[in-house]
Amino acid sequence: MLQTGNGTRTFKSAGLEPNRVPFDSLPVIDLAPIFGTDEEARQRLAAELRRACTEVGFFYIRNHAVPQAVIDGAFGAAQDFFARPDADKQAIHVSKSRNNRGYAALLEENTDPTARGDLHESFDIALEVPETDPDVLAGKNLYGPNLWPEGAPAFRGDVEAYYDAMITLSRNLLHAFALALDLPEDHFDTLVSKPLATLRLLHYPPQFGEIDDRQIGIGAHSDYECFTILAQDDIHALQALNANGEWISAPPLPGHFVVNIGDQMARWTNGLFASTVHRAINRSGKERYSIPFFFGPNYDAEITPLESCVDADHPAQFEPITSGAYINSRFEATFAGYAAQNKAED
Numbered sequence: 001m002l003q004t005g006n007g008t009r010t011f012k013s014a015g016l017e018p019n020r021v022p023f024d025s026l027p028v029i030d031l032a033p034i035f036g037t038d039e040e041a042r043q044r045l046a047a048e049l050r051r052a053c054t055e056v057g058f059f060y061i062r063n064h065a066v067p068q069a070v071i072d073g074a075f076g077a078a079q080d081f082f083a084r085p086d087a088d089k090q091a092i093h094v095s096k097s098r099n100n101r102g103y104a105a106l107l108e109e110n111t112d113p114t115a116r117g118d119l120h121e122s123f124d125i126a127l128e129v130p131e132t133d134p135d136v137l138a139g140k141n142l143y144g145p146n147l148w149p150e151g152a153p154a155f156r157g158d159v160e161a162y163y164d165a166m167i168t169l170s171r172n173l174l175h176a177f178a179l180a181l182d183l184p185e186d187h188f189d190t191l192v193s194k195p196l197a198t199l200r201l202l203h204y205p206p207q208f209g210e211i212d213d214r215q216i217g218i219g220a221h222s223d224y225e226c227f228t229i230l231a232q233d234d235i236h237a238l239q240a241l242n243a244n245g246e247w248i249s250a251p252p253l254p255g256h257f258v259v260n261i262g263d264q265m266a267r268w269t270n271g272l273f274a275s276t277v278h279r280a281i282n283r284s285g286k287e288r289y290s291i292p293f294f295f296g297p298n299y300d301a302e303i304t305p306l307e308s309c310v311d312a313d314h315p316a317q318f319e320p321i322t323s324g325a326y327i328n329s330r331f332e333a334t335f336a337g338y339a340a341q342n343k344a345e346d
């Protein structure tokens with residue numbers, strides 16, 4: 001049984017994911033048509049995407065227009081950063097940020113509340129918004145400045161270049177999602193002008209011998225935002241859970257990103273798109289690096305089940321909620337879960 005942001009989900013329950021199937025591999029979507037003008041090709045892409053999002057909620061994308069050099073730059077930055085002395089990393093620890101930016105060490109996170117900490121270290125940035133910005137002054141706590149390591153301008157440059165590329169790709173992907181949902185292509189545009197979008201560098205040391213399922217690279221979870229675009233190095237660790245409760249491999253494919261639907265999108269589509277549970281275990285014997293990018297709409301954007309996903313047979317399952325309130329509620333629930341668990345273990 002897993003607790004996700006839109007309610008409790010048993011491994012086999014249909015509930016939120018009425019169309020989910022026991023997939024045994026992940027679909028590959030060629031995004032090229034979204035950058036072109038061939039209307040038929042765009043409609044074919046929309047149909048493929050709709051199927052991937054409703055049946056699996058996890059897929060690869062290719063021809064995404066992100067230059068390989070930008071991706072390589074971000075992985076180089078991740079390797080350099082995690083190799084820094086601990087004091088440099090602790091100097092920008094996430095506890096020093098009011099907006100969840102910065103570094104977290106091994107075992108400091110626990111993505112699956114029934115587990116015992118994740119075997120990864122991380123570094124998070126989001127949209128760079130100054131303290132003087134009206135939204136920050138108004139208390140919209142998910143906006144704010146990033147924390148950067150001292151004297152590392154090249155690191156910052158590489159990470160920001162990747163962040164910008166992900167923002168552009170996400171807006172393009174949303175055009176394809178809009179078509180897949182029978183909406184005008186620009187339906188989401190005004191809602192993602194100042195998106196809640198987090199880039200995370202991750203480093204997973206290898207795990208050897210017998211592995212306790214309660215302490216793995218990242219425990220079973222679903223993501224909070226609309227979707228996640230994940231870049232992997234060449235080490236296989238990621239797995240997605242199918243409708244039979246089986247873990248299906250999501251190995252790295254050169255030139256591809258993995259995209260998975262998150263809980264905001266499941267909610268927005270009235271449960272039509274599946275926010276699929278996943279985890280990562282690094283048994284490779286080598287260090288693994290991955291870079292997820294979590295993309296959701298503006299803090300004030302209202303997420304109400306889309307008209308194209310509601311009818312007499314599928315009444316709206318979710319109350320309207322703003323993007324910021326939803327993400328905050330997930331963080332609060334997670335922290336409340338930790339507090340309860342730690343108390344129970346004391």
Ligand SMILES: O=C(O)CCC(=O)C(=O)O
Binds near residue numbers: 218230278279
């Ligand atoms: O590193 C991976 O492959 C997955 C990371 C992930 O699921 C997350 O950070 O939410």
Ligand SMILES: [Fe+2]
Binds near residue numbers: 222
């Ligand atoms: Fe995830």
